[in-house]
Amino acid sequence: MSSNNLDALYRSVIMDHYKNPRNKGTLEDGNLTIDMNNPTCGDRIHLTMKVEDGKITDARFEGEGCSISMSSASMMTQMIIGKDVETAYKLSHIFSDMVQGKDYDDEIDLGDIEALQGVSKFPARIKCATLAWKAMEKGLKEE
Known part of the structure; x- marks a missing residue:
């Protein structure tokens, strides 16, 4: 697949998640709630997770922000639901390395998340892409 076609596919995936977000809303029985924002651009997220016996059994988010942040x-919520806490941390570190343009463990299938790989070309957008992931890490550390 040519670079232009791949870029178009990635943009399409990002816009699909932005316009049709998965797991958006509130989680009434969540036991972790995290609010974070990115003051440089105004993105904000309210993340709620349900963690039982070391496993993330559900996650929902609400917020406002750019297409990168919200997608x-x-x-992220799609990827972490059903994962144990240790795996969620590992995925977060892999994601962070990927969007910063660093070498990352590509043995794990990141699915749609790979569409955000191009963020590494725009350093100002890295904080947008990592906001939800940082919120997830913060919540798990507090748990």
């Missing part, structure tokens, strides 16, 4: 939150 990343959508993709």
